[in-house]
Amino acid sequence: MRAGFPIALPGMTVGLLGGSFDPAHDGHVQITEEALRRFGLDRVWWLVSPGNPLKAHGPAPLDQRIARAGRIMRHPRVAITGIEARLGTRMTRDTIATLQRLYPGVRFVWLMGADNLVQFDRWDRWRDIAARVPIGVIARPGWRMPARFSRAARMLWASRLPESRARELACARPPAWAMINLPLNKLSSTAIRARRRKGTT
Template sequence: MAEGFPLTLPGMKIGLLGGSFDPAHAGHVHITEMALRRFGLDRVWWLVSPGNPLKAHGPAPLPDRIAEARRIMDDPRVIVTGIEQALGTRMTADTIAALRRHYPQVRFVWLMGADNLVQFDKWDRWQEIAASVPIGVIARPGWRMPARFSKTARVLGKMRLPESKARLLAQSKPPVWAMINVPMSRLSSSAIRAERRRAAVKEEQRR
C-alpha cells in the first residue's frame, strides 16, 4: 500500500474518527478507547482532516496536529493519519467512498460524538454516508437527549441497534447505527484552544 495508507488485514473492523484534532486531547483518547471496547473494533483510525468545511477558521498546520495527536495517543490499535490529504478528499462521503475502494475487505465504522449526530443531517450527502457504513455514536455531556430526538435519529430510527448489541455494529449491514453511553469527559478542543490563547496573551502582557 502506498505511503500514508495504513496496512490492514482482510475482515478487520476499523473505526474511523474524523476531525480537525486541533488539538487532540484526552477526551479523544477516552472515546476512542470506549469505541474499541464497546463496538468490538480491531483498530481505530484518527482521520486528521486538512480542514473542516463547517468551521469558519482554519486549523493549525496538518503536520503539527498529527504530531501532537501521536504524542497523546499511544495505543498501538490506534493509527493517527492524514490520509484525507493523500486521498485528496475533504467531505466525509468522499473519504469513506475512497477508503472502501482502497480497502474492499475491511469493515469500516464511522464514529462520532452525540453532538455531531445532532447536526449530521446538515453534512454533505449524510444519507449516502449512512447507507455506506455503520455509524457508532458515543454519548457526550449534554447531548444524549438532543441526539436521541435529532432528525437523523428520527429518520434512521428503525435502523438503530440496541446498546446491548453494539458489538454487532461492524458486522451489520448499513444503514445501521448504535449509540453507547460511556463515562464522559468534558474536554474539548475549542476549550483547550481558548485556554492556550489566554495563556499566550498573559505571557505577552508580562513581557
C-alpha cells in the same frame, strides 16, 4: 496499498474517527478506547482533517496536529493519519468511498460524537454515508437526548441497534447505527484553544 497508509486486512473491523483534532486531547483518547472496546473493533484510525467545512476558522497546520495527536494517543491498535490530505478528499462521503475501494473486504465503521449526530443532516450526502457504513455514536454527558431526537436520528431510527448490541454494529449491514454512553470528561478542543489564547495553558 499506497505507501504510508495504515495496514488493514480483509475481514478486519476499522473505526474511522474524523476531525480537526485542534488540538487532540484526553477526551479523544477516551472515546477511542471506548469505541475499540464497546464496538468490538480491531482498529481505529484517526483521520486528522485538512479542515472542517462546518467550522468558520481554520485549524492549526496539519503536521502540527498530527504530531500532537501522536503524542497524546499511544495505543497499538490506533493509527494517526492524514489520509484525507493524501487522498485529496474533503468530504466524509468521498473519503469513505475511496477507503472502501482501497481496502476491499475491510469493514469500516464511522465514529462520531453525539454532538455531530445532532448536525449530521447538514453533512454533504449524509444519507449516502449512512448507506455505506455503520455509524457508532459516542454520547458524552449532555448530548444523548439532543442526539436521540435529532433529525438524522429520527430518520434513521429503524436502523438503530440498542446499546446492548453495540458489539454487533461493525458486522451489521448499513444503514445501521448504535449509541454508547461515556462517563463525564470535561475536556474539549474548543476549551483548550480558548485557554491557550488567554495564556492559561
